Amino acid sequence: MSSHPFWETQPVSNEISNPGLIDDKLKGYNNKNETPLPDGLEWHHLDINQELPVLIDFLKRHFMSINDCFTLNYQESLVKWFLDFKDEDFNCKSSPRLLSISIKKENKLLGYICAAPAYIKIGEKINETAIVNFLCIHKKLRKLRLAPLLIKELIRRCRVHLPHILISPIFTAKYLPFQPILDAKYYFRYLNFEKLNNNRFVNVKNYENYDIPTLDSNITFRPMLPDDISQAYELFLKNIKDKKLSIYFKNKEQFTRYFSNKIIDGELNGPIYTFVVTQNNKVTDWISCYSLPYQVEYNKNELQVLNLLRLEQGETDYLTLFNLMFKSAKELNFDLFCTLDFFDIKNKSELKFESQDVEISYYTFNYDCGIINSSECSLILP
Ligand SMILES: CC(C)(COP(=O)(O)OP(=O)(O)OC[C@H]1O[C@@H](n2cnc3c(N)ncnc32)[C@H](O)[C@@H]1OP(=O)(O)O)[C@@H](O)C(=O)NCCC(=O)NCCS
Structure with a gap:
């Protein structure tokens, strides 16, 4: 069995070959149907205007800690600022709703991910792309392969709903099994x-x-x-x-x-x-x-x-x-x-x-x- 079953199947780079898009069709992501979830779980469009306090509570409990002694205490104002872009700036409609998603069970938030469209200069080129942020899984549900489902569903939505942009999201993380750019x-x-x-x-x-x-x-x-x-x-x-x-x-x-x-x-x-x-x-x-x-x-x-x-x-x-x-x-x-x-x-x-x-x-x-x-x-x- 492969040691990185998710990332080994994704268009990410391990050595620089041809600068630019790796897979310009992203065939695996043109699916109109939502990514299947395990029994009992459901996708939820998180409405930032209505449900921000729920999200903040979730991030405070389950997002990053420093040596388990200090926790990043996310505030509503910062998350709102990150997601408060204007759709017209990126020629899209209702993207905050589409790109702020969570996994729920019986009204309880279990995982979250979001993306904000952005223009990013990479090399000499200005790209219409997205910044992915706040990937988070409930502490009791780690290592159950829910993170790849959130990532897949986010990319799928980008492809289906915003095909003209959001082709190559950028994100930060620690120690993923492929080449970081920095x-x-x-x-x-x-x-x-x-x-x-x-x-x-x-x-x-x-x-x-x-x-x-x-x-x-x-x-x-x-x-x-x-x-x-x-x-x-x-x-x-x-x-x-x-x-x-x-x-x-x-x-x-x-x-x-x-x-x-x-x-x-x-x-x-x-x-x-x-x-x-x-x-x-x-x-x-x-x-x-x-x-x-x-x-x-x-x-x-x-x-x-x-x-x-x-x-x-x-x-x-x-x-x-x-x-x-x-x-x-x-x-x-x-x-x-x-x-x-x-x-x-x-x-x-x-x-x-x-x-x-x-x-x-x-x-x-x-x-x-x-x-x-x-x-x-x-x-x-x-
Ligand atoms: C990061 C986090 C979502 C990973 O969840 P998990 O339950 O440990 O991982 P899962 O079993 O669901 O999935 C594992 C897969 O996700 C990948 N993965 C783990 N963290 C990732 C990240 N930050 N970004 C992208 N992929 C990630 C792993 O490489 C693995 O794929 P692979 O088998 O191909 O290598 C979870 O640890 C978490 O919520 N941490 C606190 C918040 C946090 O640190 N978020 C990331 C900010 S940089």
Whole structure:
């Protein structure tokens, strides 16, 4: 019997042969009928507008934990942000309904997967594709081969309902049995060492001074406002030329939906936090993050974690940019800053970044594009 009965039958790449689509017909996926499920289980179209609390509860209980001691505490706002794309931007109808699916039994959620259409630059080409996320199976039903059923049904729906796009989804995972296009390492920057230490997130032996250095007070670093968006988008379009893996936005409206801040009563309200550096009212650099708290399992405390989503450098060096972001994150009461290693930062130790053992890999389904260097990637998936 094959050791990887699912992936061995899928159009994924193990060595780079011909860049591009692996199977342009995806014959196995043109089936109009839903993927059969074991007896007693049924497919459910998860309605994000009505059932988000149920999904969040499911993800909190069953999604990822770090060493079983800390759990990613997904919030409604972040999942909604991920799935809140406009169908018109991708020439499709009702895709959130089609692409947010679950397996249920007697009204109970047992597994979930979703995809959001996106334009992704892979190599030199802009692809109409999808980002797959939140694949999750109930903890008591692991190793029962439900994950391949969710993946198959998602791909089938993409093929049947959205044949003009969504040909080669991209996703992150750990250690799948085929060639990732990129492996990336996580880095943490402790912002509130005392709280992290009190909640056993860090070991006291690691202590050094985690204060933020004094920064040039002439630099303006502030939340991005609607008037900044044209210039921020221009910088994005300029910098993307050097990237081989990146999300892409066809127009300013798509860009705005993805990166704009939510400000309520003058306060930043997440889940997205985008800051700009300005000189003489001109945006020179910007940085965008998303918040995803960790729950401490033994005492149920919450650690506030800010994760890098995008950084566009123009005139400010990395050292200053990151330190400006750390300072603002601290002021916003975040305890930890987390990033993937996509920047050729020479002075990681000066920034007090702690390298983690955890790695994540990027995979493409049905698309062969070879290996991408981490410095050529600016695609970060929540
Ligand atoms: C990841 C998860 C869904 C896998 O479920 P499982 O019950 O262990 O796996 P199943 O028995 O259903 O299926 C196994 C198959 O799915 C594949 N698989 C496992 N995790 C996968 C992933 N993240 N992405 C794609 N395929 C995956 C395996 O390679 C295997 O296929 P193979 O036999 O061809 O190698 C489950 O462990 C889970 O919910 N984890 C917590 C959430 C999580 O980590 N999600 C992934 C985010 S990166």
